[in-house]
Amino acid sequence: MDTLIQQLINGLSLGSVYALVALGYTMVYGIINLLNFAHGDVYMVGAFVGYYIITNFNLGFLPTLILTMLITGILGLVIYQVAYRPLRNSTRIASLITAIGMSYLLQNGMIYIAGPQTRSFPQIINNQLYKFGAIQISTMQLLMLATTILLMIALQLIVQQTKFGKAMRAVSNDPEAAQLMGINSNQVISFTFFLGSMLAGAGGMLVGMYYNTITPTMGAGPGLKAFIAAVVGGIGSVPGAMLGGYLIGITEVMISAFGNSMIRDAVVYLILIIILLVRPSGILGKYEPEKV
Template sequence: MEAFIQQLINGLSVGSVYALIALGYTMVYGIIKLINFAHGDIYMIGAFVSYFIFLSLEWNIFVTLALTMLVTAFLGVFIEKVAYKPLRNSPRITALITAIAMSYLLQNIMIYVVGPEARSFPQLIQNDTYTLGNISINQMEILLLGTSLVLMVLLQLVVQKTKMGKAMRAVSIDSKAAQLMGINPNTIISFTFLLGSALAGAGGLLVGMYYNTIDPTMGATPGLKAFVAAVFGGIGVIPGAMVGGLLIGIIEVMISAYGNSMIRDAVVYLILILILLVRPSGLLGKSNKEKV
């Protein structure tokens, strides 16, 4: 039982990062019905931004986190303005292809700028370990879980309790009707990219600290898994992205611990196929409810 609880803690740690990235997918889809496949690469850039901020300025983790989120937030808005906004009225397949192209563009730009090799991430905190019987948890896991949960709760408060959040939900339901009520859809879409990209940047910093290594291709697989998590939980539904991310992380870790680690990625993609076959709206998705 203790071994199971230990693996559950590990799964929640990994899953909390998937949840942070999945939130960006689900918010953008909820507003403009676009799968932003460049989102995983924004997470990767967040890891490198935090890496260079800390090495250059040696600020503490919280200042580094705030600056990383700020940089990736504005990067997300810039990408939306340059790559997606001109295609707003184009067929969805056009925007989807553009998102895939943007992903590879960001990845290759980073390979050119920082080089293809992996880098060792600096240790930003003292990583002490606490034990209770045979169960152990270190400060990095506490920080990963705590920061992720706080950010997810703050996002939910923004969406549910603020005027901008109400406007996001209105645009999600009916963009034209929201515009008639005085809401500017362009502002809301940019704000959505800003929030989602900030969370992805935070995820990049946390993963860099957790695994102690970063590289320009690190966003590809977690980005796809976060997309699976968003679909699993119900894409377009914020609580669904949280639940989906945490469940995918737990499933991955449990398969590695009690099954075969070689097939853990295959199982995640199998989940995507099964959820689309059995319940396309996801665990928490409802076809006739608001999306955000």
Template sequence: MFWEQLLNGITLGSTYALIALGYTMVYGIIQLINFAHGEVYMIGAFVGLFMVSALGLNIFIALLGAMLCCMVLGMFIERVAYRPLRGKSTRLSALISAIGVSIFLSTLMALIAKTNTRSYPEVIARHTYHLGAMDISSLQIIILGVSAILMVGLQFMIQKTRIGKAMRASSQDLDASFLMGINVNRVISFTFAIGSALAAAGGVMVGIYYNAVWPYMGMMAGLKAFAAAVLGGIGSIPGAMIGGITLGVMEIMGVAYLSSSYKDAIAFGILILVLLVRPQGILGQKMTKKV
């Protein structure tokens, strides 16, 4: 039971990590908590469901389609809701704008798709493989594999590509990056696009794994992913990965050995504990300001 629950926790945590990456990348560059990110995850799940059910596409093509749609959505949100406020108002204004976008997207989807829970069709043949005392399903293998590929690809892009170097420079000093000739607006827009694509991938995989998609699924998942980003160290990409997996494992273990009633409380209990003991998170660094 322990090893199976551990595997379930890692599977769930890998989806939290994909969502948390969007939070941590945006915060690392413009110090904004994008609270509309959970709704992008939700829309990604619905787009994947539409492509599989209505268009009859293969699940992997639907996954790519959902990621592309949410990339466009993420850039649109940044351009309309955040860019006009950047440098012209306080961070509180941007935060309120993010909450407004979150409510708008969830309400819009509730009007379009109603509030009923919808299910993915049988898109992946489910087989169970026995590894010693542990059973692993083909669906878990696919989710873990896709998550690993996306995380490794993101890390490669950040470290080895030109746009990745621009993102790292912008996260260090946005104004200095602008003065050095980096198109800061393009970097920020690209960051929103990549974060939204990862959230969409997480939404599709969660929709398949739990066989349930509904318009308000993004709120709690977004808050838990934010807790995972804080746990790992907000602004740290490896930290978001570690925080998401850690949170998923602890949540599943709490449900298995305590009670399912504590499922949501565990995530926010961990968040409070981390803020009290190590506010910078597992891989975060203390920032000192010279006066």
């Protein structure tokens, strides 16, 4: 029982990161029906931004986190304005190909700037272990869980209580009607990219601190897993992205602990296939017939 609880804690820590990145996928898709496959590489950029801020300016955790989120948020705005906005009225396949191209651009751009080698992330907190019988949890795990929960609560408050949040929901429900009511859809979409990229940057920095290593290719795997989490939870649903992230994180850790770590990715993809077959809209998603 203690081992199960321990692995559950580990799974929640990993799932927190997937949830943060999945939120960016689900918000963008909910607004403009775009799968932003460059989002995982924004997560990677967040890890490197945090690394350089700590290395060059020796700031603490909170200032570094805020600056990292702001910089990656601005990066998200630039990506939208340069790569996606000109294709708003193009086919979905054009936007999808552009998203994949932007992903490779960010990845290879970071390889050119920072080099392909793995870097050791500097430690800015004292990572102690707290033991409760056979169960133990580290300071870093507590920090990841607390930071993720606070960011998710803040996102929910923004979406549900603020003027921009109401505009986001209006554009998501009916873009044409929202524009007729005077809502600037470009501003809303830009704000959505900004928010999603901020969360991805925070996730990248937290993972860098947790695993102590970062690399320019680190966004590919978690980015894909976060996309799966968004689909499983219900892409377009903020609570669904959170649920999917934690579900995928817990599943991976449980398979590694009690099964075979070599098949954990296969199990994640199997879950995706089952969800698409049984409930294509996701666990918390709503089925909407396509208009023709």
